Amino acid sequence: MKKEGTIVVVDDNRSMLTAVEILLNGIFGKVVTLSSPNRLLSTLREVGADVLLLDMNFSSGINSGNEGLYWLSEVKKADPQIEVVLFTAYADIDLAVKAMQRGAADFVVKPWNNAKLVATLQAALALRKSRSEAKQLGDIKRSFSPESSENGMFWGTSPAMQRLRAIVEKVADTDANILITGENGTGKEMLAREIHRLSARKDELIVTVDLGAIPETLFESELFGHVKGAFTDARTDRAGKFEAASNGTLFLDEIGNLPYHQQAKLLTAIQSRSIVRVGSNTAIPVDIRLISATNRDLNRMVAAGEFREDLLYRINTIHIEIPPLSQRTEDIVPLARIFLKRYAAKYGKTCDGFDDGALEKMLGHDWPGNIRELQHTIEKAAIMADGDLITADELLISRREGNAAEQTVATTTLEEMERSMIAGALQRHGGNLSAVAAQLGVTRQTLYNKIKKYNL
Numbered sequence: 001m002k003k004e005g006t007i008v009v010v011d012d013n014r015s016m017l018t019a020v021e022i023l024l025n026g027i028f029g030k031v032v033t034l035s036s037p038n039r040l041l042s043t044l045r046e047v048g049a050d051v052l053l054l055d056m057n058f059s060s061g062i063n064s065g066n067e068g069l070y071w072l073s074e075v076k077k078a079d080p081q082i083e084v085v086l087f088t089a090y091a092d093i094d095l096a097v098k099a100m101q102r103g104a105a106d107f108v109v110k111p112w113n114n115a116k117l118v119a120t121l122q123a124a125l126a127l128r129k130s131r132s133e134a135k136q137l138g139d140i141k142r143s144f145s146p147e148s149s150e151n152g153m154f155w156g157t158s159p160a161m162q163r164l165r166a167i168v169e170k171v172a173d174t175d176a177n178i179l180i181t182g183e184n185g186t187g188k189e190m191l192a193r194e195i196h197r198l199s200a201r202k203d204e205l206i207v208t209v210d211l212g213a214i215p216e217t218l219f220e221s222e223l224f225g226h227v228k229g230a231f232t233d234a235r236t237d238r239a240g241k242f243e244a245a246s247n248g249t250l251f252l253d254e255i256g257n258l259p260y261h262q263q264a265k266l267l268t269a270i271q272s273r274s275i276v277r278v279g280s281n282t283a284i285p286v287d288i289r290l291i292s293a294t295n296r297d298l299n300r301m302v303a304a305g306e307f308r309e310d311l312l313y314r315i316n317t318i319h320i321e322i323p324p325l326s327q328r329t330e331d332i333v334p335l336a337r338i339f340l341k342r343y344a345a346k347y348g349k350t351c352d353g354f355d356d357g358a359l360e361k362m363l364g365h366d367w368p369g370n371i372r373e374l375q376h377t378i379e380k381a382a383i384m385a386d387g388d389l390i391t392a393d394e395l396l397i398s399r400r401e402g403n404a405a406e407q408t409v410a411t412t413t414l415e416e417m418e419r420s421m422i423a424g425a426l427q428r429h430g431g432n433l434s435a436v437a438a439q440l441g442v443t444r445q446t447l448y449n450k451i452k453k454y455n456l
């Protein structure tokens, strides 16, 4: 067989490096070894690497795999086409999942099996070739079709979603303000985008504002813009989200998190259909279609004096409540199949279905994190999958069992665990919400909600 492909191997254990070099030299076109990642980026460039075999832990660092993750992202930044296979002494599923989510092609656990290591590197090399061909093809295709419906919304067959779909089809093409409610991860943002796509404004922008995530001091300038000199950092005139969304759709996510005193400013803009940039006196007309979303009970908040009734009245001309996944069980398996197809393609896996045990496990779980939880579970399963069918063991979900009293105890413990995990991550990342959200695998919004919930 023709020897091809350039493989770079980085590991600080020299005897291991020699063993791998001898093994791979007989199989690949060129093998380059490095005992430290210091010159990694320049070496990859100089030798034109196809695949990098990267150790997750270097003896100088802590054995947390962070150094490997760091180099993985540096390499992908420098050349997204290089395939990276991670070498780890720890059969740590979470680390492997994290690495693959950040673009690694696969991972091999030490002590390694020679045949498995070679097969994994060969698969990564083949992946690199087919990706670069697909990229060329994709570039050509994209130039002909500007819209991609690849990750579109799945409605499913449950009566609840069918009813909801009928409402959406009726109202999408009007300018009615829509309020979408539902638990975390039920697909509120996805539905907002679908409504925009079905509306006459579909060729204009849908601009999303995460109301829970804007610092109080920046609220007005983010939403309404500012003029030069309005405050110290205002060096130029700048439009806000309302103006950016003009002629299109403004999606106000987590509207229930908007502090009370700012609700009046939002109401004024919606009512007058105009905004005034901070530091200016001139009203600028804006033509927006408003969609808002929250997982909180706004009627209860109104009753508790936390949400303005007049604002609620304005934003919920049409109210759509998305049911939790546990109330649309007929949609679980079809959704899981959609996600499996997506992630098997992403991670170059051949699995294309679930065995009976996996189906039973999926249907027996109540999915408190809804579609997002299902999606993450299937992504992890696709990463871990070895065969053609996903098995129950590859679906890493926790069953909720036991009587009600036991469940309460379990929930409290889980909440405590969650609180301390978030608190720890916040401390580690110096309060940087984006970094914490990325580490914990949740959206900034979910993180924000939990920070509020746990008073962190």
Ligand SMILES: Nc1ncnc2c1ncn2[C@@H]1O[C@H](COP(=O)(O)OP(=O)(O)OP(=O)(O)O)[C@@H](O)[C@H]1O
Residues within 6 Å of the ligand: 152, 153, 154, 155, 182, 183, 184, 185, 186, 187, 188, 189, 190, 191, 295, 371, 372, 375, 443, 445, 446
């Ligand atoms: N009907 C659907 N079909 C396919 N994928 C979906 C559907 N609904 C949600 N998803 C996927 O589930 C994930 C969560 O969806 P989304 O962010 O819209 O939920 P959300 O209710 O806005 O969550 P949160 O309240 O936490 O912000 C996304 O990755 C989305 O792509």
